Amino acid sequence: MLTFANPLHxxxxxxxxxxxxxxxxxxxxxxxxxxIPLAGVVTVASATVLKQKESQPRPTLQNPALERELQQVRQQAQLIAQKAESLRSESEKLALATTEMELLSTIQFACDRALELPSKIDQFSQRLHGTDSLLSVTDLQQQLQEVEAKKTNSSGVARQQLQQLATSLKHNITLARQGEDARQAQVIALATLITDTAGVLQQLQNRLRTSNLEDTQAVEELRSLSTELAGFQDNMALFLS
Known part of the structure; x- marks a missing residue:
């Protein structure tokens, strides 16, 4: 029997x-x-489809610790998506009363990327459940090359993020070469990125609520946080690609 889902979830x-x-x-x-009714129908229908997908049994990994880590990552991704939806709504309201449209558009774009995170985590999870589930050295090396290339053109916080990512990938390559399962280390590294992303997203929301968008310094601080958030999202995209 079809049951409708609460779109707010x-x-x-x-x-x-x-x-x-x-x-x-x-x-x-x-x-x-x-x-308005048309949009309501689309919203409820979309929520119902997403709920049905969630209710479908997921294949289990032959690694309970990895399964637990992956479930925590899924939950974190959902929380980030909910916070991003809230932040996007707030930025849309501010857009009616300010000329800082470029800044708000940047924030809204970051929120849109965050809203896609749960589905990307699901796709990543499916790859981990695949028959060739052990991460290959070739794939990890390709990710590392992309990170190192980005690092040469980065500085400050972005460079620190990329250095941490490179260190994690090198560790995973070592595990893979030894024939060990590097998936858990990969998921833990992803969880760290998600946690950092959630922290910056919260800072951005707090600052947006209290900042005067007519103040140049306040706007620059918001831009800096937006750039930092984009850096974390780019790094996650490397993991999830």
């Missing part, structure tokens, strides 16, 4: 409904009595 569903509403009103020029 699924940020991607809320985002889908918002996009449909914007297109219906601004592009299709539909009247509100039609556009």
């Amino acid at each position: 699924y940020p991607l569903a809320v985002l889908a409904g918002g996009v449909v509403l914007a297109i219906a009103v601004r592009v299709a020029r539909l009247p509100s009595p039609i556009a």
Whole structure:
């Protein structure tokens, strides 16, 4: 029996409904009595589909410790998505009362990337469950080369992040060469990145709530946090690619 899901538990569903509403009103020029129910239907339907996907049994790894780490990563990703949805909503409201559209657009883009994180974690999880589940040295070396290339053009916090990522990848390469399962180390490193991302996202939300966007210094601090957040997201993209 089909049961409908609460869209508030699924940020991607809320985002889908918002996009449909914007297109219906601004592009299709539909009247509100039609556009709003249409967006509501899309939101609820999207949430229901996501709920059904969650309810499907996941294949289990032959490694209980790895399974626990992976479940924690999934939960962290969901929390980040929820916080990103909240931050995006706040930035949209501020956009009506400020000229700092570039900054707010950057923040909204970062939030959109964060909203995609749960689905990317699911895809990553599926790869770990695959028949060739042990990470290959070749794949890890390719990731390391990409990190080292980015590191040469980075500085400050971004360079520190990339150095930590490179160290983790080198450790995983050593494990893989020894024939050991490097997946748990990979998931732990990803969990660290997600935790750091959540911290910066929270700082960004706190600062956005209290900052005067007419103050140049406050705007620069927000830009700096946005750049730091983008760095963590880029590093996660390397892990999840």
